Amino acid sequence: MTTEINVGVKSQIKTALAEVNKRDIKNVFFVACGGSSALMYPSKYVMDREAKGIDSYLYSSNEFIYRNPVKLGVNSLVILCSHSGTTPETVESAKFARSKGALAISLTNEPESPLAKESDVFLKYEWGKEADAFATNYSVMYQLVFGVLNLVENNDKYERIEKNLEKLQSTYNRVLKHTAAAAHEFAEKHQDEKIIYTMASGANYGVAYSFAICILMEMQWIHSHAIHAGEYFHGPFEILDKETPFIILLGLDETRHLEERALSFSKKYGEKLTVLDAKEYDLSDIDEEVKGYIAPLVLNYVLRQYADKLAEKRNHPLSLRRYMWKVEY
Numbered sequence: 001m002t003t004e005i006n007v008g009v010k011s012q013i014k015t016a017l018a019e020v021n022k023r024d025i026k027n028v029f030f031v032a033c034g035g036s037s038a039l040m041y042p043s044k045y046v047m048d049r050e051a052k053g054i055d056s057y058l059y060s061s062n063e064f065i066y067r068n069p070v071k072l073g074v075n076s077l078v079i080l081c082s083h084s085g086t087t088p089e090t091v092e093s094a095k096f097a098r099s100k101g102a103l104a105i106s107l108t109n110e111p112e113s114p115l116a117k118e119s120d121v122f123l124k125y126e127w128g129k130e131a132d133a134f135a136t137n138y139s140v141m142y143q144l145v146f147g148v149l150n151l152v153e154n155n156d157k158y159e160r161i162e163k164n165l166e167k168l169q170s171t172y173n174r175v176l177k178h179t180a181a182a183a184h185e186f187a188e189k190h191q192d193e194k195i196i197y198t199m200a201s202g203a204n205y206g207v208a209y210s211f212a213i214c215i216l217m218e219m220q221w222i223h224s225h226a227i228h229a230g231e232y233f234h235g236p237f238e239i240l241d242k243e244t245p246f247i248i249l250l251g252l253d254e255t256r257h258l259e260e261r262a263l264s265f266s267k268k269y270g271e272k273l274t275v276l277d278a279k280e281y282d283l284s285d286i287d288e289e290v291k292g293y294i295a296p297l298v299l300n301y302v303l304r305q306y307a308d309k310l311a312e313k314r315n316h317p318l319s320l321r322r323y324m325w326k327v328e329y
């Protein structure tokens with residue numbers, strides 16, 4: 001079944017790339033909201049590191065429409081994502097992109113959704129505990145992005161990334177066993193906290209961002225803010241004391257130095273520090289050359305385990321909302 005689904009994912013990517021091939025793509029816009037936006041941050045990092053000619057931009061959906069970037073046009077690829085496929089501003093963004101002549105490719109879990117219908121091509125990804133990592137959102141996004149880089153610029157990492165993503169689930173399973181005790185301890189220690197900050201840089205910043213806005217604020221009603229490790233010393237570090245909890249992510253990309261610097265300062269003056277360091281995880285299945293790109297996916301998966309444990313300890317299900325999907329906004 002898994003193999004069948006993975007073959008299906010590859011064929012969807014092929015279809016999407018065939019559409020890309022019909023155009024002369026000069027720029028890529030990543031457009032989504034919330035968690036769906038956060039999962040695009042590593043891809044924006046990939047574009048910055050790998051793309052020699054294609055420009056790339058990342059916008060929250062409504063900002064994309066209202067800002068109306070002057071470069072958006074027939075040479076643009078707009079990559080959208082919405083899990084439900086119903087977030088109105090993301091659906092509008094797809095319409096808007098196409099009205100400008102751009103190619104709109106969306107990722108969603110819902111093939112019958114308005115977003116799927118308003119896009120030139122949609123890619124259905126899998127979701128949930130049973131899904132193989134290869135077919136899930138982060139992986140599908142990478143397959144598309146590396147596929148575009150390969151097609152437009154002859155970037156040679158596409159096949160390697162695809163092979164590494166095929167081994168991702170076994171990496172996840174191994175790492176999760178290693179982090180289970182730490183996740184449990186985190187939940188024990190933080191169940192009564194009123195505020196928890198998150199921090200990261202580079203390819204991992206989106207993971208810190210989504211944990212802050214989606215897990216802590218949206219799903220646990222705990223105050224939070226995602227601090228960019230490079231910005232830490234330009235304001236946020238003044239909040240550090242022995243009482244304030246921070247989650248600090250350390251990835252394997254070129255910006256790791258920023259995260260290490262933030263951590264070493266935090267260790268000096270803070271105490272409630274939870275460190276997730278990808279260097280401590282068994283990523284032996286992953287090629288050295290792409291480890292920096294894969295690290296945020298692994299960190300995100302590990303943090304989901306932290307979220308599950310925290311929700312359980314606090315007796316506050318991750319599905320609980322006050323306003324989202326309930327009132328008008």
Ligand SMILES: N[C@@H]1[C@@H](O)[C@H](O)[C@@H](COP(=O)(O)O)O[C@@H]1O
Nearest residue numbers: 034035036082083084085087214
């Ligand atoms: N955590 C996310 C939110 O941040 C997002 O606003 C919402 C709608 O998103 P989507 O457009 O992916 O369906 O879903 C999730 O709950």
